[in-house]
């Protein structure tokens with residue numbers, strides 16, 4: 017049946033209202049307080065995202081909270097602006113009413129606990145007193161707006177008959193939305209679905225109001241419980257960006273909205289959220305609060321559309337639907353990301369080479385791939401620059417001398433020892449030498465295997481990327497009879513990188529010699 021709502025008019029049966037409480041319940045997370053300017057930025061972003069109701073704060077809580085709700089009420093034009101109030105608080109409803117007054121569409125949300133535990137120990141009130149405060153709170157709220165929401169705090173742990181009486185009282189005294197929160201994240205999907213179905217069946221007047229669900233994540237069930245509540249008849253979903261909120265947080269807006277969009281076959285409801293904005297709103301909140309979402313966070317975590325394992329990458333390259341149930345663009349990412357690492361295979365490696373502009377034959381790809389696997393075992397993240405350095409190193413055709421292997425022992429107690437293998441004109445040659453430090457030993461080994469007159473004119477080492485596991489990129493300048501050449505090498509091992517650079521320079525010198533090139537100042 018279509019409900020005629022004071023703020024939304026006729027609400028079709030298949031519509032769910034998205035009520036965002038990032039600025040109220042979300043802000044209650046320790047360390048997540050926002051200042052006025054930040055709250056206004058967030059409120060505007062939520063309105064642009066298509067949120068139906070913005071719970072802007074708890075006006076009686078502090079002058080700052082009052083002011084931010086008041087300012088949000090001045091700037092938000094489309095979404096309903098809502099202020100929270102205790103049903104039995106002395107000044108709560110008045111403060112909420114005054115704070116939201118300038119909003120074209122405004123709501124007061126009053127609440128009181130209804131569970132035996134909360135009534136006895138927290139409120140220290142008899143159930144009959146709670147019923148009276150529900151009536152008073154809703155009547156008082158109606159003096160400020162026709163859009164009144166009432167919540168049964170700890171509703172999911174409330175005795176069913178008493179919950180029915182509370183809801184009936186709230187409706188009778190003017191509530192147009194009835195919220196049954198799972199305040200402590202205790203309920204299960206089946207239980208919550210049954211609570212909503214029970215209330216809609218038993219409470220007089222239930223067919224004229226919107227039922228709302230508000231779920232905390234203490235057992236990680238926030239989103240599952242929310243969807244179950246919708247199946248039980250709830251038509252307003254309370255949620256927060258990035259799932260922030262008291263303790264383990266609230267059900268995350270982006271997860272609920274994408275679950276509904278992706279599984280329309282099972283959850284046949286519509287909402288107004290412009291999903292491609294989800295990522296930017298999530299990032300705005302993270303920037304404002306200083307808390308990033310975890311990498312594996314659904315929808316907005318940096319790994320949500322990133323794949324490192326070869327079998328998945330291969331599948332994605334053949335057809336993205338093999339491992340992605342929604343497109344990255346649909347939630348604001350520019351594209352799927354194939355991250356190269358030790359679990360990657362040839363398909364993704366080839367794809368990366370193509371993207372970096374390399375057109376290599378199969379053998380070259382295979383050689384580079386083998387080196388990449390060794391590097392990936394040593395390094396947490398393999399960046400594009402690592403791949404470039406590695407491929408540039410690997411694809412030097414026509415080289416007479418090629419690096420094969422190096423073992424170095426070095427330290428402060430003994431001279432460094434280097435055991436080097438090079439492939440010279442197709443033949444493996446080896447040398448074991450000592451030196452004054454590992455680089456000296458390694459370079460001496462090169463001279464032992466391939467005697468030459470060139471002298472070292474420059475030797476410099478830098479990091480290809482950041483971090484202690486970054487590849488070293490080395491430049492070696494050799495000088496011989498007025499000819500000067502620069503060689504480059506890259507490797508996770510600094511000494512190997514130096515040897516590669518030396519060998520590269522030596523090869524260039526040999527080419528110059530063969531060509532009989534005149535003396536030059538640089539390579």
Ligand SMILES: CC(=O)SCCNC(=O)CCNC(=O)[C@H](O)C(C)(C)COP(=O)(O)OP(=O)(O)OC[C@H]1O[C@@H](n2cnc3c(N)ncnc32)[C@H](O)[C@@H]1OP(=O)(O)O
Nearest residue numbers: 044074076077078102103104105127128129138139169199
């Ligand atoms: C489940 C939720 O998320 S509810 C929202 C929770 N959010 C917040 O609490 C944030 C803002 N809160 C605040 O700034 C303060 O707690 C205030 C301003 C609301 C109240 O501050 P104080 O008057 O100092 O009370 P205090 O916070 O110590 O305790 C809460 C009081 O409210 C009472 N109370 C709680 N809910 C209700 C209610 N719905 N109706 C009437 N009284 C209530 C408690 O029983 C307690 O009363 P008591 O002081 O007589 O024992």
Ligand SMILES: CC(C)C(=O)C(=O)O
Nearest residue numbers: 127167169170197199
């Ligand atoms: C005020 C209510 C809706 C609440 O935040 C809760 O019960 O968790």
